[in-house]
Amino acid sequence: MSNASRSTERPNSTSSLLLYGGTVLTMDGGFRVIRDAEVLIQRGRIASVGKTLTLMPGTRLVDVTGHLVIPGLIQGHVHLGQTFFRGLGEGRLLLPWLKERIWPLEAAHDDESAYWCALQGAAEALLAGTTTIQDIGIGPGARGLLRGIEESGLRAIAGKCLMDVGEDLPEGLAQDADQALAGTEALGSDFDGKARLQYSINPRFILSCSDALWSGARDLSDQRGWPIHTHALEQKEETEVVRQLKNGRDEIEYFDENGILDTDLRIAHGVWLDDPHYSRVSGKSFSVVHCPAANLKLGSGIADIVRHRRAGVPVGLGCDGVACNNGFDAFEEIRLAALLQTVKHGPDVFSGREALSLATSEGARALGLDHQVGSVEVGKRADLVVLSLDRPEMWAAKTVDPHDLVCYSASRANVRHVFVDGEQLVEDGRLTQLNMEDIRREAEIARGQLVRRSGIEL
Numbered sequence: 110m111s112n113a114s115r116s117t118e119r120p121n122s123t124s125s126l127l128l129y130g131g132t133v134l135t136m137d138g139g140f141r142v143i144r145d146a147e148v149l150i151q152r153g154r155i156a157s158v159g160k161t162l163t164l165m166p167g168t169r170l171v172d173v174t175g176h177l178v179i180p181g182l183i184q185g186h187v188h189l190g191q192t193f194f195r196g197l198g199e200g201r202l203l204l205p206w207l208k209e210r211i212w213p214l215e216a217a218h219d220d221e222s223a224y225w226c227a228l229q230g231a232a233e234a235l236l237a238g239t240t241t242i243q244d245i246g247i248g249p250g251a252r253g254l255l256r257g258i259e260e261s262g263l264r265a266i267a268g269k270c271l272m273d274v275g276e277d278l279p280e281g282l283a284q285d286a287d288q289a290l291a292g293t294e295a296l297g298s299d300f301d302g303k304a305r306l307q308y309s310i311n312p313r314f315i316l317s318c319s320d321a322l323w324s325g326a327r328d329l330s331d332q333r334g335w336p337i338h339t340h341a342l343e344q345k346e347e348t349e350v351v352r353q354l355k356n357g358r359d360e361i362e363y364f365d366e367n368g369i370l371d372t373d374l375r376i377a378h379g380v381w382l383d384d385p386h387y388s389r390v391s392g393k394s395f396s397v398v399h400c401p402a403a404n405l406k407l408g409s410g411i412a413d414i415v416r417h418r419r420a421g422v423p424v425g426l427g428c429d430g431v432a433c434n435n436g437f438d439a440f441e442e443i444r445l446a447a448l449l450q451t452v453k454h455g456p457d458v459f460s461g462r463e464a465l466s467l468a469t470s471e472g473a474r475a476l477g478l479d480h481q482v483g484s485v486e487v488g489k490r491a492d493l494v495v496l497s498l499d500r501p502e503m504w505a506a507k508t509v510d511p512h513d514l515v516c517y518s519a520s521r522a523n524v525r526h527v528f529v530d531g532e533q534l535v536e537d538g539r540l541t542q543l544n545m546e547d548i549r550r551e552a553e554i555a556r557g558q559l560v561r562r563s564g565i566e567l
């Protein structure tokens with residue numbers, strides 16, 4: 110496999126860094142905002158927030174006066190393996206979108222195409238202030254995808270996408286259950302704990318996974334301690350087919366009765382999660398990842414995340430794949446999340462700062478990472494984004510709540526610096542570790558070959 114993406118080695122992780130002069134949106138339990146603050150980073154962690162009295166010799170100083178400092182954005186549901194498919198699946202509901210476009214394209218991936226596809230997606234994510242992803246993976250090419258994610262510098266939960274049954278599946282996409290489970294365990298053994306990657310078990314959704322695959326995924330999760338990440342309750346039409354296949358049960362009923370709800374389960378979408386489900390998921394390790402742009406684009410509906418949260422379900426946020434978004438800007442999802450709950454509940458129920466929490470503090474909780482990331486607090490990993498206020502869309506009265514400014518007015522255009530574990534991956538709006546020219550050149554070649562292999566007529 111080609112490998113020319115990284116331009117330099119990682120800097121010494123023991124180095125110290127001081128960001129000074131910025132306004133810090135801590136996203137801690139009290140949503141504290143600290144103006145003219147200093148954030149000291151040592152050995153990849155936040156060592157202090159506020160005023161720093163003594164500095165170690167050799168500490169690098171970064172002037173962020175006139176900027177906002179926010180936690181790195183967390184996307185709980187993405188498909189970096191679909192980055193090449195931007196614009197290739199327009200005008201379809203979920204099931205035809207999968208069968209006519211996404212599955213033939215995914216079946217055509219190999220390790221080489223998936224590697225560059227992952228790096229293109231990672232480059233877009235990092236430049237837009239995303240520092241953590243939970244990626245549901247692909248089938249063929251999964252090893253290349255994981256290698257791209259591992260090398261990207263992103264913090265990631267990722268695994269292979271598992272499928273063993275279903276109508277209209279192209280050859281190569283489905284494996285029998287034992288083979289799929291053995292394959293994912295082998296990949297997990299290789300990648301779990303490498304760089305910033307944690308492994309997860311990713312059955313695609315009920316319609317593409319047999320009972321044997323689901324029970325095997327549950328057992329593997331028990332044995333290895335890996336979470337399960339899947340899609341559920343995205344479209345009504347999908348749930349109707351689930352009911353036909355599973356003796357009248359919907360997704361949550363099926364998961365409950367088959368012990369899947371007893372694992373650490375994260376579902377993407379949950380658009381149709383509703384009252385009868387809340388009692389089943391109560392007390393479980395269960396979260397929903399809200400993907401508002403993808404839900405709008407595929408005509409799925411509007412998830413009632415205010416009610417999900419009132420029922421105690423942690424809610425994260427994600428762009429899903431660019432094949433149904435078609436971008437990778439988490440700021441857009443934050444804004445959409447806030448606007449759509451306003452449509453459902455009125456303008457005073459779901460604030461800008463709550464919307465921002467879905468991609469920071471609560472998003473971290475939804476992925477079981479809240480002990481590590483999601484807020485600017487002492488002891489957490491130094492995953493930080495510095496937003497410039499130079500562009501006119503960020504000019505506002507001093508009394509404006511900066512959370513509202515980020516939620517409603519910010520975009521990737523305002524991202525100036527991005528740090529993961531204190532390592533600067535974006536500086537002045539440019540990638541420092543990934544070589545964008547290499548990725549662009551290789552991605553273009555790999556994308557063309559993949560589309561040809563897929564055999565779909567565009």
Ligand SMILES: [Zn+2]
Nearest residue numbers: 340377429430
């Ligand atoms: Zn998805």
